[in-house]
Ligand SMILES: Nc1ncnc2c1ncn2[C@@H]1O[C@H](COP(=O)(O)OP(=O)(O)OP(=O)(O)O)[C@@H](O)[C@H]1O
């Protein structure tokens with residue numbers, strides 16, 4: 001047996017370990033290299049990947065370049081030109097500062113760097129394989145730097161194994177390039193994957209142009225500007241109205257001093273500001289940049305530098321809340337919400353019919369018409385009532401059964417057997433056209449959320465059908481074109497067989513457009529484009545989960561579209577039908593997203609509420 | 615203003631113009647009916663900004679004038695006054711309206727007619743004349759497949775085109791299409807407009823079942839249906855309509871059957887018994903030799919029925935949204951119909967065995 005003696009690891013090994021922290025996948029390399037180019041003051045950065053970046057990543061810039069003598073140093077652990085002492089960390093203004101990225105990348109790939117400074121007569125080209133420098137020659141490169149990374153993880157099979165398929169890795173790369181491009185509108189980015197250009201920004205200093213390039217034309221009419229300043233910071237950027245909201249947080253970009261980060265506090269603050277503006281389950285679109293004194297924020301929290309710590313987190317929350325709230329309020333004065341705009345948001349009629357319907361009728365008179373929106377107080381009250389119910393119930397749910405002594409969420413495990421005897425229960429009434437009240441025994445009543453119940457029924461029905469066979473699919477006479485983000489197009493292609501199994505028949509017309517030729521009969525009568533995009537959203541949101549879960553989520557999306565909207569009055573006969581359907585379900589207790597369907601309230605509980613007993 | 619007219623006339627006029635009165639509560643004058651007297655006639659107008667209806671009745675006019683009255687209130691008054699008496703309407707300068715019928719007396723508030731949006735004039739240069747009864751039948755046979763999807767607004771209307779001595783009307787909703795041709799000798803060529811489905815259904819209601827004519831005038835953005843005492847003006851939908859012939863003309867049909875319309879209609883209707891509520895299951899058909907087996911299967915149960923037919927071409931298995939079939943079988947009157955299939959995935963064409971007046975194209979449901 002070998003003795004367990006302590007040794008200092010050789011450099012290559014320690015670099016590989018560091019790589020584990022910094023370099024998770026091709027996208028991490030893209031990020032590190034592009035950030036280096038930005039730090040080098042580049043005006044033009046071009047990024048090229050093949051096979052999801054696994055076989056090749058190439059980043060070229062026209063930045064400062066590296067002195068021929070320093071080239072080897074760049075591959076030394078903690079070799080950096082950006083800080084000199086620990087104190088500098090407090091005020092670091094560059095993207096990089098740890099001197100870790102290049103050695104880490106070099107230790108797990110075959111790397112080639114070609115670089116030349118402005119003053120140098122010629123460039124220098126160096127090859128590093130698995131961390132060892134294998135050659136160094138002069139080159140005739142123009143000033144700037146090109147780094148090419150090939151065969152990622154060729155020498156670390158354990159990590160190679162964890163890479164996803166090419167399309168997924170491409171998607172991660174595209175995502176990070178998009179975010180960085182949004183963070184740096186002053187730099188022109190060109191990005192292509194497998195020789196197809198996916199993103200090109202003009203570098204004209206305008207965030208608006210960058211957003212346009214990243215998300216397409218449609219989004220532009222649904223944005224409003226944010227420009228906010230207080231004693232602590234300044235917040236600028238764009239935030240979307242409710243038509244720009246999506247089913248996941250994919251389209252939210254937070255920048256801190258030009259660095260793309262993720263931050264729960266800021267996410268929460270913005271969503272709070274949107275609270276009554278967009279539907280539950282939808283998340284706002286935004287690109288927001290926080291400018292703040294470097295001393296107020298610690299970027300050295302995580303090796304990948306995607307998280308930061310604020311000295312005054314509470315105040316940052318308030319600043320973001322106020323900034324977005326102010327933007328929303330201002331926008332209300334200028335752009336009245338246009339009903340219907342959402343429907344045609346990204347769904348366009350098929351190519352055969354270039355249509356814009358304009359009402360040319362009575363042109364002059366139409367100006368006089370004013371819409372009377374629902375009074376704000378009423379709207380707010382409605383929204384709040386519903387939210388409180390759901391939120392309250394959701395909390396309850398996570399605490400498992402015992403909510404309070406007064407009421408309980410009926411769960412599968414409770415073994416109360418309520419469901420089996422539902423038909424014996426007396427329908428005591430319906431509240432707010434939403435909640436069905438049942439007197440269940442002398443001692444107990446049940447409250448059923450009609451919407452959640454119906455959603456669950458539809459969902460299980462669809463699930464069952466899907467298990468048996470592919471969904472029935474209605475052919476379309478006129479195909480429907482749908483605009484997609486480029487990322488989404490990749491995603492859709494990746495999940496083609498699943499989507500087809502659900503009854504959609506589609507082709508991609510280009511990198512950002514799909515045409516639907518058949519649709520599941522189940523969503524008949526719905527806005528097809530919207531359902532399709534909802535499905536795409538759910539794909540995006542499900543991320544790494546396995547195919548079965550993704551499919552379930554997609555089916556859930558379809559079920560939602562298909563269910564009685566809350567606030568539809570049901571007759572007793574319809575209620576009875578709903579109850580008997582509920583009874584037949586596998587899990588009648590929660591809607592597919594875990595909200596409870598049934599609450600129970602005991603007579604004792606009621607008596608307690610009314611202080612008849614203590 | 616002061617006039618007097620028969621209650622039945624007034625009721626007919628009010629009911630007609632009410633179909634063009636907005637109930638969306640957006641702008642009070644649009645909830646009103648404009649009553650005007652001129653040239654010895656009483657004219658009622660409704661206008662919901664998409665379409666306008668004008669209805670002229672006769673009566674005794676003592677003093678000319680005009681006023682806007684609330685459509686719902688005035689409609690109820692016209693409806694509930696006794697049929698045997700005439701109705702007298704009198705207004706003053708403050709637009710107070712007195713309505714008398716025998717011993718009944720009512721006072722309601724009216725409005726200044728100034729604010730009422732004018733129904734646009736339509737140029738009389740381009741026109742088509744057709745029997746009301748024929749035109750009504752044309753609308754009936756296409757109206758059910760007018761689209762209703764806001765994302766494809768042009769299909770919320772029906773195409774009207776005149777060419778080669780016939781008037782064609784076409785509607786499609788993305789899944790199926792109806793085409794109705796009526797030969798009209800001497801028709802001016804070149805009409806090509808898309809009329810909103812909602813306006814067409816109103817026209818259909820107003821048309822009479824007799825050989826009175828309807829005159830249709832159209833220009834770029836408006837169309838006028840002139841039924842004599844009643845006129846309807848609608849805006850037209852703008853944009854290019856689909857080249858609809860391309861959908862069926864280039865197809866290769868491998869199976870053709872001739873079948874009794876009522877038998878297949880009743881068969882489909884029976885198959886739908888087990889498709890209840892929001893179930894969207896299709897109905898399948900197996901065509902083999904000289905027989906079609908109609909089949910539907912849901913949790914509730916199954917229905918199978920065999921119907922005899924004459925077949926040329928290949929055997930076939932295909933499925934449809936049953937509503938799409940029922941709609942068309944109901945809209946045609948012929949006894950025998952011909953159905954052509956382009957495989958189980960391609961468009962299916964349904965037409966009467968005789969004549970070229972009607973053609974329906976429907977796309978199937980793919981099942982596994
Ligand atoms: N594209 C480039 N242009 C000019 N110099 C570069 C470029 N890429 C890297 N360098 C030089 O190489 C050094 C090492 O880069 P590396 O990314 O490893 O460290 P860093 O950027 O200083 O810190 P971090 O590990 O936080 O990214 C940088 O400090 C910089 O001087």
Ligand SMILES: [Mg+2]
Pocket residue numbers: 032035036095096097101102
């Ligand atoms: Mg770096």
